[in-house]
Amino acid sequence: MNAPNGHVGAVTVQPLLSVRGLCKHFPVMSRGFCSKVVAVVKAVDDVSFDLAPSETLGLVGESGSGKTTTARCVLRAIDPSAGEVFFRLPDGRMVDLATLPARELKPIRQHAQMVFQDPYSSLNPRMTVGDIVGEPLVIHGLARGEELEVRVAEVLARVGLKPEHRLRYPHAFSGWQRQRIGIARALIMKPSLIVCDEATSALDVSVQAQVLDLLKELQREFRLTYLFVAHNLDVVRNFCDRVAVMRKGRIVELAPTTQIFAAPQHAYTKILLSAVPSPDPDVRMNFNVGEELAKLDAAPQP
Amino acid sequence: MSDADPGTDPAHLPLLEVENLEVSFFTPDGVVPAVQGVTFSIARGRTLALVGESGSGKSVTSYSILRLIQPPGRIVGGRMLLRSARAGDIDIAQLGEESEMLYKVRGGLVSMIFQEPMTALSPVHTVGSQIAEAILIHQKLNPTQARGLTIEMLKKVGIANAEQRYDHYPHELSGGMRQRVVIAMALVCKPELLIADEPTTALDVTIQAQILGLIKTLQRELGCSVLLITHDFGVVAQMADDVAVMYRGQIVERGDVRAVLKNPQHAYTRALLDALPSRRHAALQSARAAAELAPAEVKS
Numbered sequence: 001m002n003a004p005n006g007h008v009g010a011v012t013v014q015p016l017l018s019v020r021g022l023c024k025h026f027p028v029m030s031r032g033f034c035s036k037v038v039a040v041v042k043a044v045d046d047v048s049f050d051l052a053p054s055e056t057l058g059l060v061g062e063s064g065s066g067k068t069t070t071a072r073c074v075l076r077a078i079d080p081s082a083g084e085v086f087f088r089l090p091d092g093r094m095v096d097l098a099t100l101p102a103r104e105l106k107p108i109r110q111h112a113q114m115v116f117q118d119p120y121s122s123l124n125p126r127m128t129v130g131d132i133v134g135e136p137l138v139i140h141g142l143a144r145g146e147e148l149e150v151r152v153a154e155v156l157a158r159v160g161l162k163p164e165h166r167l168r169y170p171h172a173f174s175g176w177q178r179q180r181i182g183i184a185r186a187l188i189m190k191p192s193l194i195v196c197d198e199a200t201s202a203l204d205v206s207v208q209a210q211v212l213d214l215l216k217e218l219q220r221e222f223r224l225t226y227l228f229v230a231h232n233l234d235v236v237r238n239f240c241d242r243v244a245v246m247r248k249g250r251i252v253e254l255a256p257t258t259q260i261f262a263a264p265q266h267a268y269t270k271i272l273l274s275a276v277p278s279p280d281p282d283v284r285m286n287f288n289v290g291e292e293l294a295k296l297d298a299a300p301q302p
Numbered sequence: 303m304s305d306a307d308p309g310t311d312p313a314h315l316p317l318l319e320v321e322n323l324e325v326s327f328f329t330p331d332g333v334v335p336a337v338q339g340v341t342f343s344i345a346r347g348r349t350l351a352l353v354g355e356s357g358s359g360k361s362v363t364s365y366s367i368l369r370l371i372q373p374p375g376r377i378v379g380g381r382m383l384l385r386s387a388r389a390g391d392i393d394i395a396q397l398g399e400e401s402e403m404l405y406k407v408r409g410g411l412v413s414m415i416f417q418e419p420m421t422a423l424s425p426v427h428t429v430g431s432q433i434a435e436a437i438l439i440h441q442k443l444n445p446t447q448a449r450g451l452t453i454e455m456l457k458k459v460g461i462a463n464a465e466q467r468y469d470h471y472p473h474e475l476s477g478g479m480r481q482r483v484v485i486a487m488a489l490v491c492k493p494e495l496l497i498a499d500e501p502t503t504a505l506d507v508t509i510q511a512q513i514l515g516l517i518k519t520l521q522r523e524l525g526c527s528v529l530l531i532t533h534d535f536g537v538v539a540q541m542a543d544d545v546a547v548m549y550r551g552q553i554v555e556r557g558d559v560r561a562v563l564k565n566p567q568h569a570y571t572r573a574l575l576d577a578l579p580s581r582r583h584a585a586l587q588s589a590r591a592a593a594e595l596a597p598a599e600v601k602s
Contacts, residue, residue: 062506063477175356204355204533206577231506234536234579275511277536279578281560285540287515289508290460 014088016225017051017074017193022083022098024069043069044080045249053088053192054219056226058240058257060233060272066249071195071229073098075112076105087112090192110140113186117198119178123170129156130166133184140189155188159214176207180214187218195227200235212239233276237261245269267296315385316343317527318367318495323395324379325362325371336362336375338551344495344544349521349528351538351559354548355574360531363548364497367394367529368408386411386494410440413488415517417500419480422487423472429483430456430468433490440491455486459516478509482516489520496521499531514541535578539563547571 024044029035044066051057059067073080076097085097087108095108113136116122123132134152137143143151153163159180170178179199186194196215200208212235218224230236236243237257244254245268253266264270271293274286286292325337337359344350352360365371367382382394389403389411397404416422424432433455434448443451449468456464459482472480481501488496498517502510514537521528530541538545538559546556547568555568566572575581 062508205535205579206355206574209577209579209582212579232579233507238579238582272508275507277510277514277534277540279535279539279563279575279580281539281563285511285514285536287511287518290512290515293508 013052015050015086016053016055016088017227018084018086018094019050019070019074020048020084020086022047022070022073022085023081024066024073024078025081042249044073047083047246047249047251049244049251049254051193051225051227053225054223055242056219056228056240058236058243059227059229059246060231060236060243061246062231062272064248065246067229067231067246068197069249070246071114071197071227074227075109075114075195076100077114087193107140110136110142110189111191112193112195113189113191114195114197115179115182115186115199117201119175119182119202120170122182123178125170128167128169129161129173129181132170132181133166133188136185136189142189151188155184158187158218159184175203176210179203179211183211183214183218187222190222191224193225193227195229197229198231199228201230201232208235215239233261233273245272268293271296314346317346317385318529319343319383319385320363320367320380321383322380323363323366323382324377325359325366325375326378328374328376336551337366340380340548340551340553342546342553342556344527344529346527347521347525348543349530349541351530351532351542351545352548353532353535353538353545353574355533357550358548359551360548361499362551364414364499364529364531367495367497368412368414369394369397369399369404384411384495388494406440409436409488409493410491411493412495412497413491413493414497414499415481415484415488415501417503419477419484419504420472422484423480425472428469428471429475430470433483433487436487437490451490452486455490456483458520459483459486459489460512461486477505478513481505481509481513485513485516485520489524489526492524493526495527495529497529497531500533501530502537503532503534510537517541535563535575547574 022044023046026041026043027037028039028041030038047070049057059070061067072078074085080098083098086094087097088094089108089111130152133155134148137148137151152166156163156166161177161180170181173181200211203211219226228236228240240257242255243257243260244251245266247268253260253264253269260269261273264273271289275289277285321341323337323340327334327336340363342350352363354360362371366377371377377395380395384392384394384407386392389406392403392407394407423429430452433452437443437448437451438445453464453468456467461467461479461482475483501517502513505513517528518541532538542559544557545559545562546553547570549570555562555566555571562571566575
């Protein structure tokens with residue numbers, strides 16, 4: 001097995017996903033008729049990380065840090081500008097998702113699924129829940145007729161929805177129930193990797209806890225690997241094994257969760273953690289992050 | 303009820319007293335009570351946080367104070383006494399829909415910051431003109447003076463190049479900048495009460511920290527009271543003096559922020575606090591520590 005060379009982070013087992021030097025650059029065009037490229041926005045700039053099977057890696061950062069773009073490049077929802085995304089298939093083969101032609105990519109997509117942030121916009125309002133959850137199986141031609149019905153009912157039951165719910169439309173469900181539908185849609189493909197893009201950000205704390213619990217249960221049961229994109233550090237702390245902190249398209253720090261929170265190494269991680277309002281009134285948050293970030297940007301980069 | 307006990311300094315009376323507020327929505331499927339018998343008060347210069355999950359009635363309560371409840375919703379009972387230093391005692395619940403006083407209250411004596419700054423800003427007017435409009439409505443200033451005051455206010459909320467930014471449209475600004483503009487608009491008329499409805503929910507933590515810091519600084523400067531609507535106990539702990547926890551249209555617990563967060567009395571408050579990821583993390587850690595301790599105890 002020719003595993004990708006070099007290790008990033010503490011992964012010692014064969015990684016399920018191995019990202020190397022991932023870049024996504026967007027050209028900035030000048031205005032007018034004869035527009036030409038005047039600048040390049042490096043949304044993702046030389047990002048590398050490994051993801052072990054059954055591991056949860058948190059990708060945190062502020063909006064614009066490139067965490068969602070990274071996640072989308074990993075799933076090839078958008079084409080990366082450079083870099084490699086090695087993904088291990090269930091049969092043990094390693095493929096580079098970044099360069100695979102579209103035709104070969106489609107059958108591989110069933111192994112890597114996504115759960116989206118907004119349970120309102122990610123579900124088609126004109127489709128019933130049963131059709132939404134069963135659609136991936138239909139697209140990949142993996143089940144039809146009675147088998148399709150059975151598998152949809154199974155997966156709905158697994159995420160805590162009732163069989164009769166499959167005849168209803170998304171508008172009849174609360175945000176939390178919709179998020180279960182989104183999870184069921186990803187789960188029905190029996191994937192090995194699920195990318196959760198801010199999967200709990202739109203939910204209340206009490207429901208957020210339930211979604212995280214469900215995701216943890218499913219992870220144990222189906223040996224799922226999560227790439228968990230989030231901006232809420234509190235959620236990441238409780239849910240992820242390792243955390244990658246992104247800023248301006250780059251990973252500034254990647255370490256086990258306990259280490260990131262107990263002893264952050266990078267100045268940016270320290271500022272980010274200090275800005276989180278603690279629910280303990282005796283632990284004062286840092287209101288001064290604006291100036292500290294400006295100072296960080298002014299300092300010469302190593 | 304008499305307005306004040308003899309011997310009590312009116313300055314020490316609460317700025318706002320809400321008593322038995324009832325708001326219902328009259329839908330074709332029946333009457334939905336959104337706020338039921340809510341009672342609280344906000345002292346001068348202090349911050350009260352109204353915390354609860356979505357649907358708990360916290361936003362309906364705050365909208366009621368500005369009389370922004372739209373049909374089929376209606377305030378069906380209670381009183382909201384605003385003890386304005388500038389305009390005297392006003393029962394907001396009794397004001398006529400078209401009354402002069404209501405216009406004076408809205409944006410003048412009481413102003414509001416919304417969660418999503420884009421909904422509070424007009425996309426077709428420059429940010430400067432929108433702030434100046436508030437000044438021209440509530441203060442006796444001419445347009446040139448209003449422009450000057452607007453630029454001064456934009457500087458105060460931390461917007462660089464305020465003179466140029468005056469002529470920018472909301473879509474040209476980032477989310478954090480827009481929220482700063484909304485804060486400038488809310489505070490330019492020196493309100494006695496600022497209602498902030500999830501002012502930082504849509505923002506990143508580092509921007510949130512800056513906006514919360516800004517609200518604190520300006521509150522101190524203007525001496526206004528703040529009613530902070532939020533679902534985030536972190537924001538409550540860092541910003542508020544007092545807290546009221548809402549559940550299903552009622553306040554289930556109310557008190558000093560330290561007392562409520564450190565020693566919640568109501569089961570719902572406890573459940574809500576226990577659902578916090580940081581609390582769950584702590585619980586998990588102590589469970590792990592206990593599990594690791596157990597075999598060691600056996601050994602010794």
